Amino acid sequence: MNLLTIVIVIGYLLATAYLGFRGYKQTKTAADYMLAGRKAHPTIMALSYGATFISTSAIVGFGGAAANFGMGLLWLTVLNIFVGIFIAFVFLGGPTRRMGHHIDAHTFPEFLGKRFNSRLVHVSCGLIIFLFMPLYAMAVIKGGAEFISTAFNVTPDVALLIFALIVAAYVIPGGLKGVMLTDALQGGIMLVGMIVLVVTTYAMLGGVTEAHLTLAGMTERVPAPLTAMGHQGWTSMPKFGWAAPGMAPAEASQYNLWWILVSTIVMGVGIGVLAQPQLIVRFMTVKSQQSLNRAVPVGGIFILFMTGVAFVIGPLSNAYFHQKEVIECRILDEAVLMDPGADGKAKLSILEDGASEEAKARAKRFVAYRLPGEKDDQVPHYVLFTPAMKIERGAEGADKMRPGLIAIARSVDNETTMQGNVDRIIPNFVNSAMPKWFGVVFLLTLLSAAMSTLSSQFHTIGTAIGRDVVGQFVNKPEHTLFITRLGVGAGLIIAIVLGKMVGDNIIALATAVFFGLCASSFLPVFLAALFWRRMSRNAAMASILAGFCTSAFWLVFINAKTAGGLSICKWLFGTPTLLPASMSPTWAVVDPLFVALPVAAVVAVIAGLLTKPMDPAYADYCFGGELPGTIKPLATSTTNSGTPVTK
Amino acid sequence: MLGIHDKWVFLAYSLSILSTVVCVVYGVFSWNKGDEPVKQEDVQWMKEEVEEVEDAL
Numbered sequence: 001m002n003l004l005t006i007v008i009v010i011g012y013l014l015a016t017a018y019l020g021f022r023g024y025k026q027t028k029t030a031a032d033y034m035l036a037g038r039k040a041h042p043t044i045m046a047l048s049y050g051a052t053f054i055s056t057s058a059i060v061g062f063g064g065a066a067a068n069f070g071m072g073l074l075w076l077t078v079l080n081i082f083v084g085i086f087i088a089f090v091f092l093g094g095p096t097r098r099m100g101h102h103i104d105a106h107t108f109p110e111f112l113g114k115r116f117n118s119r120l121v122h123v124s125c126g127l128i129i130f131l132f133m134p135l136y137a138m139a140v141i142k143g144g145a146e147f148i149s150t151a152f153n154v155t156p157d158v159a160l161l162i163f164a165l166i167v168a169a170y171v172i173p174g175g176l177k178g179v180m181l182t183d184a185l186q187g188g189i190m191l192v193g194m195i196v197l198v199v200t201t202y203a204m205l206g207g208v209t210e211a212h213l214t215l216a217g218m219t220e221r222v223p224a225p226l227t228a229m230g231h232q233g234w235t236s237m238p239k240f241g242w243a244a245p246g247m248a249p250a251e252a253s254q255y256n257l258w259w260i261l262v263s264t265i266v267m268g269v270g271i272g273v274l275a276q277p278q279l280i281v282r283f284m285t286v287k288s289q290q291s292l293n294r295a296v297p298v299g300g301i302f303i304l305f306m307t308g309v310a311f312v313i314g315p316l317s318n319a320y321f322h323q324k325e326v327i328e329c330r331i332l333d334e335a336v337l338m339d340p341g342a343d344g345k346a347k348l349s350i351l352e353d354g355a356s357e358e359a360k361a362r363a364k365r366f367v368a369y370r371l372p373g374e375k376d377d378q379v380p381h382y383v384l385f386t387p388a389m390k391i392e393r394g395a396e397g398a399d400k401m402r403p404g405l406i407a408i409a410r411s412v413d414n415e416t417t418m419q420g421n422v423d424r425i426i427p428n429f430v431n432s433a434m435p436k437w438f439g440v441v442f443l444l445t446l447l448s449a450a451m452s453t454l455s456s457q458f459h460t461i462g463t464a465i466g467r468d469v470v471g472q473f474v475n476k477p478e479h480t481l482f483i484t485r486l487g488v489g490a491g492l493i494i495a496i497v498l499g500k501m502v503g504d505n506i507i508a509l510a511t512a513v514f515f516g517l518c519a520s521s522f523l524p525v526f527l528a529a530l531f532w533r534r535m536s537r538n539a540a541m542a543s544i545l546a547g548f549c550t551s552a553f554w555l556v557f558i559n560a561k562t563a564g565g566l567s568i569c570k571w572l573f574g575t576p577t578l579l580p581a582s583m584s585p586t587w588a589v590v591d592p593l594f595v596a597l598p599v600a601a602v603v604a605v606i607a608g609l610l611t612k613p614m615d616p617a618y619a620d621y622c623f624g625g626e627l628p629g630t631i632k633p634l635a636t637s638t639t640n641s642g643t644p645v646t647k
Numbered sequence: 648m649l650g651i652h653d654k655w656v657f658l659a660y661s662l663s664i665l666s667t668v669v670c671v672v673y674g675v676f677s678w679n680k681g682d683e684p685v686k687q688e689d690v691q692w693m694k695e696e697v698e699e700v701e702d703a704l
Binding site for chain 1: 649650651652653655656659660662663664666667669670671673674675677678679680681682683685686688689691692695696
């Protein structure tokens with residue numbers, strides 16, 4: 001990356017900031033469109049929604065997961081389009097908009113709080129969002145940082161800091177609330193970037209069928225640990241099954257990948273999108289169901305070219321790296337030895353002189369190189385050496401290497417462990433396979449994807465603590481506004497610190513955990529709020545608590561990946577998970593959503609039927625009737641100085 | 648089909664495209680459906696939303 005790249009990126013950021021500024025001044029928010037009596041163009045509405053929906057997490061994190069797990073991730077694209085666009089726009093958008101306007105709700109917690117006339121519901125939802133949305137924001141920031149790290153050849157920590165500064169510069173002064181034109185511009189850049197990516201990749205690999213056939217022929221290259229988990233090739237679904245209780249771990253684990261893929265990645269995110277607070281609020285900013293209907297086609301096409309492309313390109317990157325990659329470089333050292341640690345899982349470090357015989361025996365060989373234009377004082381790149389590697393020495397440092405690795409092995413270097421980093425696969429692929437000019441386009445694509453999502457996320461985090469929690473107890477708008485701003489800052493800092501603390505391979509997991517948590521806690525109550533008049537406030541609270549607690553318990557004490565990572569279970573009980581031996585070991589890889597969402601739904605129905613129904617007069621009011629004089633509704637907490645604090 | 652032999656992956660590949668086609672067809676056939684009159688409460692909601700954005704700046 002050269003000076004021109006930096007100039008283009010800064011130019012893009014300035015253009016975005018300028019559009020955002022103009023947007024505020026010249027009636028360009030969704031609300032302004034409506035107030036001006038005009039309709040936002042459906043393409044702008046759909047691109048704006050899509051850009052908020054799709055982030056660097058989807059492209060870099062889930063694209064990388066697809067490179068590892070295979071094209072089975074396309075089931076998530078099916079759900080993204082059919083559930084996240086079609087069902088959301090056609091069946092949920094209209095009722096949400098009508099009810100939200102009628103009960104005067106501006107945030108998701110406020111929507112549920114007012115619908116059930118319960119401050120407890122309102123505050124609980126606000127707290128859950130404030131505490132856990134930074135996890136998702138962290139995933140989005142890390143997705144951008146991984147690309148910057150690869151593109152600019154800086155360490156992950158420096159990349160995280162650079163990206164955090166860009167985010168802060170965008171989010172804090174004015175990017176808090178999506179200005180439709182800015183979002184739409186970002187969505188447009190994302191669309192162009194991904195279309196170029198998929199066309200170029202298929203062309204490079206000989207066309208659609210040829211590319212898939214090449215990938216299908218590489219099944220024997222799947223790493224042994226993935227094969228043991230049921231991986232059957234990048235164009236196949238993993239092995240499906242359910243381990244019997246007491247089955248030997250090696251035998252039981254052959255079904256793990258299917259359950260991780262389907263229950264966590266596909267269902268967790270695919271269904272979880274319906275309960276995403278920052279997306280639900282978007283429905284309230286449209287003029288009518290007609291606007292939503294008209295946005296459906298562009299929304300569908302946009303998602304296909306975002307996640308559909310990412311989940312095809314990811315697996316195909318294996319074919320590229322294995323068969324096509326040629327690195328034109330200056331080789332510095334053909335035999336750099338790196339130590340993966342005694343257990344083989346430590347961050348790789350260059351073997352020093354005088355290392356023990358044990359360390360020498362387990363060390364792995366790498367080739368150190370620099371790309372054309374890189375200076376001598378820059379940290380070199382490293383690529384794993386295998387017998388498949390071909391090296392051609394040229395004159396004056398014009399060397400060529402064909403590493404012949406698969407995508408995950410190509411991600412292994414001095415910044416990772418020998419397990420590699422799936423989050424680096426897409427950045428590596430773009431930087432290696434695409435022309436240099438596309439690297440800049442893709443960087444803008446990722447910046448756009450991150451900015452549009454983060455602006456909504458941080459707005460939601462800020463209002464969750466300011467308006468939805470503190471605002472319920474403090475009646476002074478200026479205090480609420482101050483807490484909201486403080487909340488945005490705190491959310492940003494928490495997201496950055498989390499990004500620094502967590503290890504590799506985290507983006508898709510963190511996103512899926514947050515989406516699953518939202519679905520389990522909010523989805524049954526949200527659907528009941530829209531379609532079941534009888535549902536009482538106690539039933540709503542019971543369902544939220546049941547979904548949240550079941551999800552949290554499963555994450556901390558049952559799910560092998562999250563419980564193992566958090567280590568709370570180990571610290572409390574001395575065992576990695578509390579899953580009893582009498583139960584199938586497959587439960588340890590089943591996502592919390594699979595258990596918590598049904599529990600929350602059953603609790604909602606049973607409690608809804610057993611508890612005293614919502615006052616019919618108040619229920620009528622929520623569904624469009626007049627507010628009965630005998631009932632006092634929840635106050636509208638507001639950050640504005642000019643609008644009423646109570647209805 | 649298209650070099651994908653696993654029927655479940657091929658189904659996902661096809662359904663991704665088919666779902667998009669459904670979205671396009673639905674949009675075309677519903678283009679003029681669902682228009683709703685703007686009520687006073689809609690205008691009030693939008694005013695509050697705009698004020699909130701301006702205050703946040």
